[in-house]
Amino acid sequence: MPQDKPLKILLVDDEPLARTRLRELLGDIAIQFASEVVGEAGNGLAALDFLRDHPVDVVLADIRMPGMDGIELAGHLGACEKPPAVIFTTAYDNYAVQAFDLNAVDYLLKPVRTQRLLTALQKVAVAPHPDSAVLAGIGQAVRGGGRTHLSCHERGRLLLVPVAEVLYFKADLKYVTARTAEREYLLDEALTHLESEYADRFMRLHRAVLVARSALAGFEKAAGDDVDAYGWALLRGVPDKLPVSRRQWAPAKAALTG
Template sequence: MAETTDAQSLTTLIVDDEPLAVERIQVICAEIDATRVVGTASDGAAALRLAEKLSPDLVLLDMTMPELDGLAVARRLAEHENPPAVIFVTAHDHFAVEAFDLEAIDYVLKPVSAERLERAIERALRHSGSRSGSDDIGRSDSQWLDELWVPHRSELLRIAIDEVHQIDAERDYVRLHVGDPSGPPEASRTYLLLQTIAGLEARLDPDRFIRIHRSTILRRDTIRGLRHDGLGVWSAELQNGEALRIGRTYLSKVKAMAGR
């Protein structure tokens, strides 16, 4: 990373109940010009006390801690007049949706690599720069999701919601289809996310996505047309030529989209 000035560095609080994890993150941060560690805490209550006293720009926050966990700490920090940026550093990938709801900057999986943490801190630095001089602290007023974090290998990827063209239910998970909706289905990249399809549907903009079946949500602009297959059965024809059956429960809403 290129050297940064003091004005560009982020005062940083490290919160983790594992001393070795704190030590490792401190060592990594010492090599990153954009951070200046001003304190460490081993539990959520201590983290909140230090955050109140030190007003850090950035909190590197473990997710699972006794009594007050990382999500609870992040919610309390968000209530501050000038809340710090939060990067979750955790061994568990299944809290990503909750972390996203709290507008965390990033979600880094343990064991932490120097390169991965540096990328997350660079994102926090850009976020800090975009907030300077702004009264709205850079937070979106939209109630709908703009992006998702999905587990992939040893990290989590950010995926813009506009890149997702189909969502399929797989028990307690959803499978996200990402890529060119006009290409063959096998050309799409897919990712599993621990989230029910009903829970995800509630977070999606209904002007951009529509549920056509208990197991399927489609991005509206990928639907080329509707086809009547007889006996009251309808299908949605997609840009790639595929046809997906429309569930009876969802048929009236899909027809209303087409002005029928």
Template sequence: MRIVVCDDEPLARERLVRIVQESGHQVVAQATTGAEAIVAVKTQQPDIILLDIRMPEMDGVRCAQELAKLEHPPAIIFVTAYDHYAIAALKANAIGYLLKPANKDELLEALAKAKNLNAAQLNEIRKLEDPMARPVREHIAARTHRGVELIKLKDIYYFTADQKYVKVRHKDGIVLIDETLKELEQEFEDRLFRVHRNAIINLSFLDFLETLDAGQYQIRFKGIDETLAVSRRHLPALREKIQSM
């Protein structure tokens, strides 16, 4: 893949260049500011840009927002020393977020993920249009120890409120996201369904509604043994939904 490396710290930039080249990819340009990165992307048309955040003149988040306006923007992977920019990175449509000094294996994993994203997915991630005009997402972004991961909505069993975060149970495990159940329910109203004030489920994995003692009910899922309680308040609507499926 063709890659641009942008970092104002020479040693950090050289380390990224070395890892990229040793892994068989091509570094087509290097930049020290966001403005230089934009020029490099326009002239070199890279597949990916490795982008620092804290830089003079134009920071990485602003640079990413400008790059997203291009007709053919590169996939963006942030590599930064600061962990509190993750949400800003997500809003800037980054597909990866790594902390310095970037672990070689994590960087190569992020590059592989970028390569495997098809054109339709990348186009969806990069859009910075009015949120009301955006197409429905097919992925949920979660910040983990490996950076920012994209979880396919079709692989998610359910979402539950977990203090100030939302827990996402998917085919490969559990992650936490900084979104609300209400926002998710509204955005994916045709695919997710609320069964409790603290839980919404992916209807694709709904197996059946099970009756317990004392008039209690719970959901059973296809593919996993876990269950979720159904509140009395949401029971009638869920029964109606099941009958219409």
């Protein structure tokens, strides 16, 4: 990114004092590196909401935040057509910092120092944006669980799908459909990856279907001439029936009664 005009920056941190300090540091290096803070957010969800209408060049994001952390935020941004550069601010130990560094994610250790901030911003022009799949894997290891939201690109907009509201995932060709009680979303995800990431929440019913354990309401055997399924899973809150393979019939029934 050439410095023919100030870089637009979004500060994302749940601590107002941390955001204030970053503002002050950016002011201190204004002569060496021109920038403009165009907004602030207290977590990843608020940041994505801001970015829908306010494009920026750089996001300075804390890692540990309630609602949506910085790693998940960066993953959603990485899936965008023109993502901003992401620089993490973190108090993590050296092992985690090295992992981010190896995956081309720049970072600033708290308390952030002036020269280190300047160096990070100077890398923005040449540093590649982190891969969203890599970030999802790192995030799962760091936070001990999967993402809280999934990305859906619809009519040029980024929509977020809360995983807690998903009743099932169904694979069809290159896309996966996520079904909530209200509607369906098309995701650019792999069913096998979702199964691994959310093993505690979802279980496989069929080679093309994962269901939320909490959504199961019952089962019925398929007709003898039904080639699509050995049986069908009934769900809470929606009329949909999901196919269950012969292999998954017993485990699925056990999950409901257990």
